[in-house]
Every structure is written in structure tokens, then in C-alpha cells.
Amino acid sequence: xxxxxxxxxxxxxxxxxxRKIIKNMLTKMGCDQLHEAEDGLPAWKMIEEAHTAGSxxxxxxxxxxxxxxxxxxxxxxxxxxxxxxxxxFLMITAEAEQSNVIxxxxxxxxxxxxxxxxxxxxxxxxxxxxx
Amino acid sequence: MAQSNxxxxxxxxxxxxxDTFEKMVHTEIKPHNPKIKTTxxxxxxxxxxxxxxxxxxKDGQIKDFxxxxxxxxxxxxxxxxxxxxxxxxxxxxxxxxxxxxxEIANIVMGNAKGHLANIGYKIGMASPTSIRGxxxxxxxxxxxxxxxxxxxxDIGDFCLEICYQEA
Numbered sequence: 239x240x241x242x243x244x245x246x247x248x249x250x251x252x253x254x255x256x257r258k259i260i261k262n263m264l265t266k267m268g269c270d271q272l273h274e275a276e277d278g279l280p281a282w283k284m285i286e287e288a289h290t291a292g293s294x295x296x297x298x299x300x301x302x303x304x305x306x307x308x309x310x311x312x313x314x315x316x317x318x319x320x321x322x323x324x325x326x327f328l329m330i331t332a333e334a335e336q337s338n339v340i341x342x343x344x345x346x347x348x349x350x351x352x353x354x355x356x357x358x359x360x361x362x363x364x365x366x367x368x369x
Numbered sequence: 370m371a372q373s374n375x376x377x378x379x380x381x382x383x384x385x386x387x388d389t390f391e392k393m394v395h396t397e398i399k400p401h402n403p404k405i406k407t408t409x410x411x412x413x414x415x416x417x418x419x420x421x422x423x424x425x426x427k428d429g430q431i432k433d434f435x436x437x438x439x440x441x442x443x444x445x446x447x448x449x450x451x452x453x454x455x456x457x458x459x460x461x462x463x464x465x466x467x468x469x470x471x472e473i474a475n476i477v478m479g480n481a482k483g484h485l486a487n488i489g490y491k492i493g494m495a496s497p498t499s500i501r502g503x504x505x506x507x508x509x510x511x512x513x514x515x516x517x518x519x520x521x522x523d524i525g526d527f528c529l530e531i532c533y534q535e536a
Contacts, residue, residue: 333481
């Protein structure tokens, strides 16, 4: 399943600047169904509500380090739920969290990207999520 | 702090800043020579700050240290760089770019932290904060050495400060 820019995408990050950067990078890739959440908890609520409404999210791009529900906790919640077991999930991490990536892999992350990253790297990482 | 430790500790921050500006701010930067800073007054109008503490293991000895990373921009430079980062053009400072500096500091810190871990530094970092206003002061941890490095860009200079002291 190749990446379709028309997919409904949820961007999760507590920093508005990073949400806007990702949103603008994805927009440059042709994406136009972009939604934002500022933490894992509201993100989880949006994922459930969208599914219930019959318009589920098709791809999650989430920061790891957030003050409420972290990206890892959000990923675990998603993978524990039968409805979202295969929902593609790209984790954004800081260099310092790279050693934790194995934990994210075990939790079922689709791919990860280390900050700082360019739009070219983001596109490459997404293409690996949707081979 | 010994000169060798300063070079070792500060280099990952400079490398991370260059990398971050190239990939996410789309701007080439030129770090100038470091100097000891002797005032707590910020060089710019907007400063992003992250405090840190941790331990360093050298020659079988473990020492505590404390420090701080600060990035300080003149407001016009900040506004232009934030715009480049967000693929937008801004005329003036506004809420939309209020956390851009803090995010740059956060990325630089996270990146440097990973590299420093490989050479014996274990760092705990606080959340970034921003201060805005001409002539504002930066609260450095007491009894620490502060290094300032002027960073050149095509639209003007800004300042990187690294503060470090072993206990």
C-alpha cells in the first residue's frame, strides 16, 4: 500500500512550531487532510471519535516526548485496540531518545524519524511506512 | 572547567545547531570564536533557554555538573528565521512563532545530549522557556562559566551561549 497524500493524517506534538513544520512539510507533499493534537490524550480521543464517525485516521505522526500521554503511551494504546492494530504510526524522536527506539519497535511503531530532519528525510521515512 | 572539557562539551551543541539550521531552518550558519561572557544581560531581544544537570564520567571518576543552553536573537532575525522554519513570511513577532526559538533550542539540546552520552555525559534537561524584551537578563546557575558564540547568518547575527560547571 503506497502512501496516498489524500489520507487523513493526525499530527501529535506539544510544540505548536513542530506541528506547523510537519503540517507544512506534508502539505508540500500534497497532503490536505491534516489534523493536529497537542498531546497523546486528545489525540487518542480524536482517533476514537473519527473511527466512530466513520472517517478514521489513516496515518499518525507523533512526537515521543510530550508532557501528558507520551508518543510511546499513545502507540501502546493504539496497538492494544483491535480497531487500530495496523494503523500506520511514525514516531518523531530526539537524538537522545534513539536508544529507546527498540522499545518503540517492540510496541509496534511503523517507523521513526530523528530531529532535526528535512522534508526529504520525512518523505523517505513515510515511503518506508507505506512500501 | 578545563579547556579540553569545554571544547568536548560545547562541540556537540555547535554541530547540532548547524545541523538543525540546515535541515529545519533552511539557513547556513557560521559560528565565530567562543568568548567568556561576563554579563547576565542577553545579547538579543528573544532568548530560548534550557537548563540541564547531570553527571560526567572521566578517568573512572563520576562528577556532577550543571549547565544551561541559551539562544538569543535580535527580534528581526528571530522573525525571519521562524518564518523560514515554518515555510511562512512574517512581518513581526506574533503568537504563531512564540515557541519557535524554544523548539530550536529543544532540538539542539536533544541532539547534543545524544552525542554527549557517547562520551560520558549523562544529561537531564528541563523544558525550554523563552524570554522576550530588550535587555532582559538570563539567570545562569550560580558559579558557572558562560561561553558565548556569535552565530552569523545571511540576515544577521544571533548568539549561542553554553554554561557549564562541574561540582
